[in-house]
Amino acid sequence: MLTTWILLFLVVLLAMGTPVGLAMAVAGAAGLYGMGGLSMVLGILDTSPMSSASSYELISIPMFLLMAEFVILSGVADNLFKAAATCVGRVPGGLGMATALAGAGFGAISGSSTASAATLSATTIPAMLKQGYEPKVACGVVAISGTLAMLIPPSIALVLYGIIADVSIGRLLVGGVIPGILVTLTIMATVYLLVMTDRSRAPTGRAYSFVEKLRSLKVVWAMLFLFMAVTGLIYTGVATPTEASGIGAFGAFLLAWRAGKITLRTATGALSRAAHTSCMIVLIILGAHIFGYFFTLTQSTQNMVQWVSELGASRWVVIAMILFGYVLLGCVMDQVAILILTVPIVLPLVTSLGFDPVWFGVIVIVTAEVGMVTPPVGLNAFVVARYTGRPLAEIFWGVTPHVIAHVFIIALFVIFPQIILWLPSTMRGE
Numbered sequence: 314m315l316t317t318w319i320l321l322f323l324v325v326l327l328a329m330g331t332p333v334g335l336a337m338a339v340a341g342a343a344g345l346y347g348m349g350g351l352s353m354v355l356g357i358l359d360t361s362p363m364s365s366a367s368s369y370e371l372i373s374i375p376m377f378l379l380m381a382e383f384v385i386l387s388g389v390a391d392n393l394f395k396a397a398a399t400c401v402g403r404v405p406g407g408l409g410m411a412t413a414l415a416g417a418g419f420g421a422i423s424g425s426s427t428a429s430a431a432t433l434s435a436t437t438i439p440a441m442l443k444q445g446y447e448p449k450v451a452c453g454v455v456a457i458s459g460t461l462a463m464l465i466p467p468s469i470a471l472v473l474y475g476i477i478a479d480v481s482i483g484r485l486l487v488g489g490v491i492p493g494i495l496v497t498l499t500i501m502a503t504v505y506l507l508v509m510t511d512r513s514r515a516p517t518g519r520a521y522s523f524v525e526k527l528r529s530l531k532v533v534w535a536m537l538f539l540f541m542a543v544t545g546l547i548y549t550g551v552a553t554p555t556e557a558s559g560i561g562a563f564g565a566f567l568l569a570w571r572a573g574k575i576t577l578r579t580a581t582g583a584l585s586r587a588a589h590t591s592c593m594i595v596l597i598i599l600g601a602h603i604f605g606y607f608f609t610l611t612q613s614t615q616n617m618v619q620w621v622s623e624l625g626a627s628r629w630v631v632i633a634m635i636l637f638g639y640v641l642l643g644c645v646m647d648q649v650a651i652l653i654l655t656v657p658i659v660l661p662l663v664t665s666l667g668f669d670p671v672w673f674g675v676i677v678i679v680t681a682e683v684g685m686v687t688p689p690v691g692l693n694a695f696v697v698a699r700y701t702g703r704p705l706a707e708i709f710w711g712v713t714p715h716v717i718a719h720v721f722i723i724a725l726f727v728i729f730p731q732i733i734l735w736l737p738s739t740m741r742g743e
Contacts, residue, residue, distance in 0.1 A: 316611050319344040323604075333650040334593070337600030344607035361602045366595055369555060370476050375591035376558035377467045382583035383565035384422050384539070385432060386574040392532035393418040394436050399529040403520045406508035408444060409454045412437045413500040416458025417493065420465040422539040422565065426648075426685060430459025430693040434700035447514040452703050453711025454504055456693045457719075460682035461500075463648065465493035466544045467561060470648060470681065472554065473594070474674040477601070477656045481671070482554040483547045484737040488675050490544065491736055496679065496722055503718045539564050550741035594649065601653040608658065628666040632727065635659060636680050643684010644691070651681065668730075675733045676726055683719050686712045 319340055326336035345354045397411035397418075404410060412433060419429050433455045441451035463470045466486035475482035508515045521529075543561040546552040552560065569575050642651050656677075663673050685693045687709075694708045726732055 315344060315347050316608075319347070319607065332596070333653065334596035334598075334600035337597070337604040337654070341600070341604035341607045344611070345603075348607070348610060357603060357606050361606070362599060366599070368476060370472070370482055371595070371598075373467075373472055373482070373555045373558035374469060374594055375587055376555075376562045377469055377472065378590050379583065379587040380422070380467065380539075380543075380558070380562040380565040381428050382587050383562065383569045384419070385428055386579055386583060387535070387565065387569040387572045388574065389419070389422065389532070389535055389568060393536060394433075394440070396529040396532050398440070399521050400526050403517065404505070405512065405517055406450075406504040406515045407517070408437070408441045408446065409450060409504035409508070409515060410501040412441070412451075412454050413458045413461075413497050413504065416455075416461045416500075417465055417497040418533070418536045420462030420468075420493070421544075422467075422536050422561075426460050426462045426470075427692060427696050429462040430456060430696040431700055433459055434697050438697075438701050441515075445516045448703055449707045449711030450504070450507060450514050451711070452697050452701060452708040453713070453715060454500065456686045456691070456697045456708055456712045457500055457682075457715040459693045459696070460685045461493060461497060463682055463685070464489045464496060464675070464678050466490065466547075467558065468678065470652065470678050471674060473649060473652055474656060474677065475554075476598070477652060478660050478670055478674065480674060481737075484671050484740065485674050486544060486554060487548050487740055488671050488733050488737045489678070492675055492679060492726060492733055495725075495732070496682070496719070499718050499722050500715060503714050507714060535568055539568070548736075548740055597649060597653050601657070605657050628668070629727075631666060632663070632668065635663070636676065636723065636727075639677060639680045640683055640687070643681055644687045644689065648681040648684060648692075651684070652677070669734060671737060672726075672730045672733050676723065679719070679723055679726065683716055683723075687716060 322343060323336055323340035326340060327333065331339070342354050342358070345357055394411055394415035397414035398408055401407045401410045401414070415437065416429055416433055419432060420426075438451050438455055442448060462468065466489050468486065468489055471485045471489055472482055474480070475485045504515075539561060542564045543557045546557045546560065547554055566575070569579075639651065639655070642655070660670060660673065664670055685691055688694070691709065691712075694705060694712065697703070697708050698705045
């Protein structure tokens with residue numbers, strides 16, 4: 314009964330707009346007080362801050378955030394879009410496809426979904442609208458392409474999942490590579506189908522010579538350099554994810570410096586923004602620790618596992634229900650909050666059903682991508698609306714075909730788990 318009241322209390326706090334970390338800390342402390350009084354609360358509060366912030370893997374989060382800030386400064390995303398547009402611009406919907414490729418490239422060197430959506434909004438939408446693209450097609454592909462940063466390493470979301478679930482972050486990041494490529498191709502295929510069913514949605518772009526295409530690819534080397542500095546080193550076992558994050562941040566700094574964008578003001582701003590976001594994430598993890606202690610003491614997770622096992626339902630039905638729940642939560646909550654709130658509760662159930670935690674982590678992130686663009690709180694849709702001034706409803710309509718396509722790709726990953734698990738199984742040192 315106490316657990317039910319505390320969960321309701323948490324929902325009320327979140328509905329009031331209380332920051333997620335604070336809401337979980339207050340609700341968890343209230344539950345602990347109800348179980349063991351003030352002494353239990355003070356005992357947990359005495360140890361939780363240190364245990365929350367002392368994780369070695371946690372260092373990778375501020376480093377990846379700083380990497381994203383320097384990448385934005387360097388202007389690499391603009392160059393990636395121009396190179397992709399040169400290579401596929403003649404294909405029907407070419408600029409839309411180029412946006413997906415630029416989103417994947419930017420995601421491979423930043424790890425921040427909102428940063429990717431904001432950068433793509435400023436870079437690609439004006440170009441598409443100028444060429445005569447239907448606004449909702451242009452905005453829809455930008456909103457969904459921005460979410461690729463959640464999946465393609467270095468992904469802040471996958472790092473957070475690894476910390477919460479106590480799963481190898483290296484295996485998670487590498488596990489996101491093939492799904493990231495397939496999701497990118499799915500976005501491109503969706504754009505192509507939209508344009509082929511109605512050619513007025515996007516006029517055909519100009520053709521480029523082979524030499525021009527080859528020349529445009531020189532900007533891709535910067536992306537490949539950073540991708541190999543992070544994911545390549547993790548895959549080969551040369552560096553841990555934490556070490557690779559520091560190398561990636563330094564590599565991004567070099568790119569921004571080479572582009573002439575590093576000044577005292579810009580560097581200070583990048584450091585400040587990365588520190589601000591890092592502190593927010595650590596506060597959320599602290600709140601999750603306090604709430605997690607309460608849930609552990611009440612044995613709520615164990616009781617849920619036992620209840621599901623007694624239902625006798627197929628494990629595929631259970632996993633489908635869980636993923637549907639993630640889609641619904643994504644419509645009303647931030648993805649970081651969803652991971653922090655649900656993974657400690659859901660993961661024991663998932664592993665008890667025989668599913669791999671690395672597979673589940675990647676599946677959850679792909680599912681969370683859908684939540685990033687669905688109403689009423691599709692964060693990437695709001696970012697695109699803010700940077701373009703387009704109506705929010707137009708963006709949600711534009712992203713609807715991509716949401717439907719994502720449902721099919723999620724089903725593919727569920728049916729064939731080796732799509733996710735094969736590459737991590739070949740890693741050295743794992």
